[in-house]
Amino acid sequence: xxxxxxxxxxxxxxxxxxxxxxxxxxxxxxxxxxxxxxxxxxxxxxxxxxxxxxxxxxxxxxxxxxxxxxxxxxxxxxxxxxxxxxxxxxxxxxxxxxxxxxxxxxxxxxxxxxxxxxxxxxxxxxxxxxxxxxxxxxxxxxxxxxxxxxxxxxxxxxxxxxxxxxxxxxxxxxxxxxxxxxxxxxxxxxxxxxxxxxxxxxxxxxxxxxxxxxxxxxxxxxxxxxxxxxxxxxxxxxxxxxxxxxxxxxxxxxxxxxxxxxxxxxxxxxxxxxxxxxxxxxxxxxxxxxxxxxxxxxxxxxxxxxxxxxxxxxxxxxxxxxxxxxxxxxxxxxxxxxxxxxxxxxxxxxxxxxxxxxxx
Numbered sequence: 414x415x416x417x418x419x420x421x422x423x424x425x426x427x428x429x430x431x432x433x434x435x436x437x438x439x440x441x442x443x444x445x446x447x448x449x450x451x452x453x454x455x456x457x458x459x460x461x462x463x464x465x466x467x468x469x470x471x472x473x474x475x476x477x478x479x480x481x482x483x484x485x486x487x488x489x490x491x492x493x494x495x496x497x498x499x500x501x502x503x504x505x506x507x508x509x510x511x512x513x514x515x516x517x518x519x520x521x522x523x524x525x526x527x528x529x530x531x532x533x534x535x536x537x538x539x540x541x542x543x544x545x546x547x548x549x550x551x552x553x554x555x556x557x558x559x560x561x562x563x564x565x566x567x568x569x570x571x572x573x574x575x576x577x578x579x580x581x582x583x584x585x586x587x588x589x590x591x592x593x594x595x596x597x598x599x600x601x602x603x604x605x606x607x608x609x610x611x612x613x614x615x616x617x618x619x620x621x622x623x624x625x626x627x628x629x630x631x632x633x634x635x636x637x638x639x640x641x642x643x644x645x646x647x648x649x650x651x652x653x654x655x656x657x658x659x660x661x662x663x664x665x666x667x668x669x670x671x672x673x674x675x676x677x678x679x680x681x682x683x684x685x686x687x688x689x690x691x692x693x694x695x696x697x698x699x700x701x702x703x704x705x706x707x708x709x710x711x712x713x714x715x716x717x718x719x720x721x722x723x724x725x726x727x728x729x730x731x732x733x734x735x736x737x738x739x740x741x742x743x744x745x746x747x748x749x750x751x752x753x754x755x756x757x758x759x760x761x762x763x764x765x766x767x768x769x770x771x772x773x
Contacts, residue, residue: 428490431680432491459517462517465518490521539580539582543578551647554581556632558585565583577654598621609639609642657689660690663718664695695744708728710726710734730768744771748764
């Protein structure tokens with residue numbers, strides 16, 4: 414009987430596991446798989462109100478995947494703690510009164526929007542430093558007394574991803590600095606932090622992400638020593654981002670049979686990544702930018718030896734690629750394969766990870 418009751422908590426297990434980037438292997442993968450089933454049927458009033466307010470399509474007819482949790486559900490729950498107090502999210506999940514749940518969901522939506530706005534503003538500020546005084550450095554440092562602690566890790570992560578360098582972002586307090594650090598695969602950041610332990614009040618983390626607290630008088634000493642350690646580790650080598658490709662395929666290989674085989678490997682997440690495919694020599698039929706702020710790149714493509722036309726979308730790639738390619742160009746795409754449904758029509762869509770003009 415207790416086990417029967419416990420299974421209805423698997424929705425929270427799925428949200429927590431995916432939201433905390435836990436490896437989706439072994440029992441974790443099983444728990445998340447069935448947690449997604451429970452989430453699609455959830456009767457938690459708070460979650461249902463959050464989905465409604467945030468326009469998150471989750472239900473028995475809109476089965477969720479881990480990406481939806483990672484990019485839509487978890488950020489809203491985390492926003493409560495980042496911008497105010499985690500009790501808002503806790504109370505939302507427990508709330509059974511629909512009116513109170515709606516009020517809490519509206520508050521959390523507001524906090525999430527503020528979190529997005531503040532994060533974007535700080536990223537813009539740090540980007541100026543990254544393109545200026547830190548352009549030729551191996552590490553990007555930034556500090557400000559007005560930056561909320563709750564978003565420092567998000568900012569550091571975005572800067573590291575954009576510039577492919579370790580980043581350290583700090584809030585300056587009256588007597589100390591509190592910071593979040595993010596790294597690239599080539600640098601074990603917690604090892605370097607441990608070598609600076611005598612300068613720190615406390616620290617913790619893992620190879621790719623960490624947090625530190627240190628006295629104000631030690632800040633510049635830490636910056637100098639930590640930067641030196643990173644530079645020594647890289648040894649003057651320029652590190653470029655790399656895309657790991659699982660398999661090269663042709664447009665003829667892209668069909669429902671392949672997509673169904675991929676779905677058997679779900680749920681995807683950390684250490685159980687979606688298969689990544691390279692498809693060469695695809696001709697662009699149409700190109701446009703879509704979404705709020707024209708952030709996303711959307712192209713229709715086909716191969717010369719196949720009549721099939723596919724839609725491909727690159728989230729956040731509108732500004733980067735729109736002026737580099739045009740209709741008639743041939744491109745090589747690195748993609749994930751997805752099922753897209755609109756008004757009851759199902760089709761295969763390519764989600765672009767990277768692209769380049771074809772050499773031939």
